[in-house]
Amino acid sequence: MYWTQNVKEKARKLLRQEGNTARMGVLAYDTLEAPHWTTPTYQGLAREGFCGNVIAYRCISLISRCISSVALVVRERGEPIETHPLRQLLETPNSRQSRAPFMEMLTSHLLLSGNGYIEALSNDVNPPTELITLRPDRVHISMTAAHEVTYTYEINGKHFPLPAIGGERGITKAEAGLLHVRFFNPLDDWYGMSPLEAAARSIDQHNAVSGHNLALLQNGGRPSGCLIVKNAQGGLTEDQRNTLRAQAREHYAGSSHAGKILVLEGDFEWKEMGLSLKDMDFISGKKLSAREIAQAFGVPPMFVGVPGDATFSNYKEARFHLWEDTILPILDLIIAELNGWLAPKFGEEVSITYNPDTIPALAARREAIWARVSQAPFLTRNEQRAALGYPPVSGGDTLLP
Numbered sequence: 001m002y003w004t005q006n007v008k009e010k011a012r013k014l015l016r017q018e019g020n021t022a023r024m025g026v027l028a029y030d031t032l033e034a035p036h037w038t039t040p041t042y043q044g045l046a047r048e049g050f051c052g053n054v055i056a057y058r059c060i061s062l063i064s065r066c067i068s069s070v071a072l073v074v075r076e077r078g079e080p081i082e083t084h085p086l087r088q089l090l091e092t093p094n095s096r097q098s099r100a101p102f103m104e105m106l107t108s109h110l111l112l113s114g115n116g117y118i119e120a121l122s123n124d125v126n127p128p129t130e131l132i133t134l135r136p137d138r139v140h141i142s143m144t145a146a147h148e149v150t151y152t153y154e155i156n157g158k159h160f161p162l163p164a165i166g167g168e169r170g171i172t173k174a175e176a177g178l179l180h181v182r183f184f185n186p187l188d189d190w191y192g193m194s195p196l197e198a199a200a201r202s203i204d205q206h207n208a209v210s211g212h213n214l215a216l217l218q219n220g221g222r223p224s225g226c227l228i229v230k231n232a233q234g235g236l237t238e239d240q241r242n243t244l245r246a247q248a249r250e251h252y253a254g255s256s257h258a259g260k261i262l263v264l265e266g267d268f269e270w271k272e273m274g275l276s277l278k279d280m281d282f283i284s285g286k287k288l289s290a291r292e293i294a295q296a297f298g299v300p301p302m303f304v305g306v307p308g309d310a311t312f313s314n315y316k317e318a319r320f321h322l323w324e325d326t327i328l329p330i331l332d333l334i335i336a337e338l339n340g341w342l343a344p345k346f347g348e349e350v351s352i353t354y355n356p357d358t359i360p361a362l363a364a365r366r367e368a369i370w371a372r373v374s375q376a377p378f379l380t381r382n383e384q385r386a387a388l389g390y391p392p393v394s395g396g397d398t399l400l401p
Contacts, residue, residue, distance in 0.1 A: 040197050042113050042137035049196045050112060053203045055290045056196060058304045059297035064107035066327045067334075068100040070354050077349045085127060086346040093131035094121075105133050106181070107330065111297065113137065114192030116181040116334075117151075119163065120342070127345045134162075141190040149190070151178060179341045181334060199296035206289035298326035316364070323361045 049056040073080050074087040081087065093102040110116045113136035120128035138154045139162070151162040163177025182192030196203075229236060236244075291301045300318035335352055343350045356362050373384045381396035 040200060045194070045196045045200060046112055048207060049200070049203050050108075053207055053293070055206060055293045055304045056199065056203055056297075059294060059299045060108055060111045060196075062299060062303060063111060063297065063327055063330065064104045066323070067107045067331050068102075068104040070103075070331060071358060072099065072335075073353050073355055075351050075353060076347065084346070084350075086343065086350060086352070089128065089131065090352070095130070102131065102133065103334075106334065109133065109136050110181060110183065110192075110194070110330065110334075112194055112196055114183040114185060114194035114197070115139070118179040118181070120177050120179075120345075122177075128342070131342075151180075173341050176341060179337060181337045195296045195298075199293045202289045202292035202296070206286060206293065209286045209289070298322070319361045320364050323359065324365075328356075 050060055051057070072087075072090050074084045074090070075081065076084070091099050093099065097105070106116045106118065115136045117134035117136065117139050119132045119134055121130040121132060122128040134153060140152050140154060140159065142150055142152070144150060149165070151165065152159040153162050154160075165173070165176045165178050165180055183194065185191060185193035187193070287306055290304055290306050294301045294304045294306070300322055302315060302318055303322065331354070335354070338352050343352050357366060369387065373379065373387045376384070377399070379387070380399055382392040385392060385396065
């Protein structure tokens with residue numbers, strides 16, 4: 001809006017300076033309209049965000065790949081088990097995926113749409129033999145006349161019913177064949193809201209700046225302006241305007257014509273009217289949009305290439321907070337849902353967890369805990385080991401001198 005008003009004001013000023021405005025024709029471009037935001041659909045957000053914006057792509061891929069790198073542990077009665085059908089299923093969910101790509105796809109779906117769907121394939125007797133992630137935009141939720149929530153999967157315009165979820169049709173969550181993991185959405189009862197939707201306007205701004213810079217480069221780096229035709233009796237006809245536009249585009253538009261001298265025959269004058277890159281502060285605006293996108297996903301800006309605070313100490317601290325504040329909460333959400341849905345299918349005392357001690361980014365937290373525990377003289381050796389997650393040892397129940 002400011003750019004449009006600025007250009008119009010410059011045009012009026014030029015006309016007043018020329019004196020007799022009735023004898024002058026102005027050929028100008030004024031194409032800026034209201035902003036066009038990306039449609040908040042899965043396809044639109046995925047295309048403009050994940051596929052078309054390097055910052056959003058980096059955030060989603062960083063979080064999902066970090067989560068997929070965490071090894072899952074199966075416990076029975078609190079003890080880790082190396083050989084268990086559930087562990088084998090988690091390591092090889094289906095014939096096409098191992099654990100890492102499966103978890104990366106599920107997490108990416110959550111970040112892209114706010115929803116993640118897992119279907120369990122099994123016979124009527126045994127626990128599941130395969131786990132399949134479903135594309136969120138193809139899953140549709142509806143309510144029947146009997147107030148039952150149903151899930152269907154759409155392929156090529158055809159809808160296929162999906163297994164019931166827990167709490168519907170008189171079955172428990174552990175008996176359900178479909179798991180729906182979702183983020184909180186204040187405006188919808190059934191579908192979750194993704195961070196990508198919250199960052200959509202910042203993504204549009206970031207993409208618009210990139211598109212403008214590319215168009216400016218392809219146009220030879222020339223800003224917009226107006227062609228003033230002086231002493232035009234009655235103004236130019238529509239055919240004359242179209243001819244001038246066509247000739248200007250043919251001979252001077254495009255990067256291949258960069259640097260050419262504009263030759264005006266007759267009583268013409270060219271006036272620059274666009275704002276310069278410095279005036280529009282494109283670089284700062286692009287950095288600000290990148291920071292806003294990263295903030296929506298909970299990723300420190302230095303991890304998406306925003307300069308200014310990327311020292312070694314800051315990087316180490318930022319990596320720790322990325323795991324503490326963003327990655328682990330999402331991982332805990334997924335594991336909690338799996339423990340309520342998948343683990344009971346293999347037994348009441350079976351659970352899924354992970355070992356935080358195997359995550360290198362959390363080494364600072366382990367060092368801080370060990371420093372506090374080792375300096376506590378009122379704790380026995382076994383109490384210190386228990387605080388760190390280690391089993392007791394013989395003779396460790398007495399206080400050290």
